[in-house]
Amino acid sequence: MSDAPLSLVVFDVDGTLVDSQGDILAAMAAAFEAVGQPLPQRAELLGIVGLSLDVAMARLVPALEAVDHERMVGAYKAAYMDLRATAGVAQSSPLYPGALAVLQLLQDRDDVLLGIATGKSKRGLDKLIEGHGLEGMFQTLQCADFHPSKPHPSMLLAALSETGIAAERAVMVGDTSFDMDMAHAAGIAGVGVGWGYHDRQRLTRAGQVIDSFDALPAALDLIWG
Structure with a gap:
């Protein structure tokens, strides 16, 4: 002892x-597509990793309304879960x-x-x-x-x-x-x-x-x- x-x-x-950057970037692409917004550069997207999703979306596209940020969060989560289910955690x-x-x-x-x-x-x-x-x-x-x-x-x-x-x-x-x-x-x-x-x-x-x-x-x- x-x-x-x-x-x-x-x-x-x-x-x-x-x-997990591959899945993060792919899920972010789905989130931005859900609200018809152009996808930021990779460095900007990875720069907000670590923030809670609602805070991250509001920081990335502050001009959108809260309801759109919620749609982005939902789309992100759905895409991320699909990617993880397809590839498995160890790979994704x-x-x-x-x-x-x-x-x-x-x-x-x-x-x-x-x-x-x-x-x-x-x-x-x-x-x-x-x-x-x-x-x-x-x-x-x-x-x-x-x-x-x-x-x-x-x-x-x-x-x-x-x-x-x-x-x-x-x-x-x-x-x-x-x-x-x-x-x-x-x-x-x-x-x-x-x-x-x-x-x-x-x-x-x-x-x-x-x-x-x-x-x-x-x-x-x-x-x-």
């Missing part, structure tokens, strides 16, 4: 644990290289708990966890159904409350500025990842930025001393 105090590592999903949202090994390594530590904070719906998150065989790995699961969109700290505050971990013993791992701003707002450390959907330059509130999953354990040890 370790004498180290219990710590919590919370992961973002899209762009951090899994590369593959884990990034090294992700599973590091998750298993951290899960095996008796001083670490794992969690998720994602803009996905609960249904989408449950399907992803099942599709990758990650059931039972995460002690706290926070998603868009029950919280304001990132960067509001609600997801992380709920994760701290559920696990009983103090903010100074928690770390948020994510690929976007929304993740790092959320961590800052919750008073916990942020580790940015360089392989996701936001450029490194946007991760200004990250205490560290790593470029491969195998660098994460050392980054965590540096934070926790």
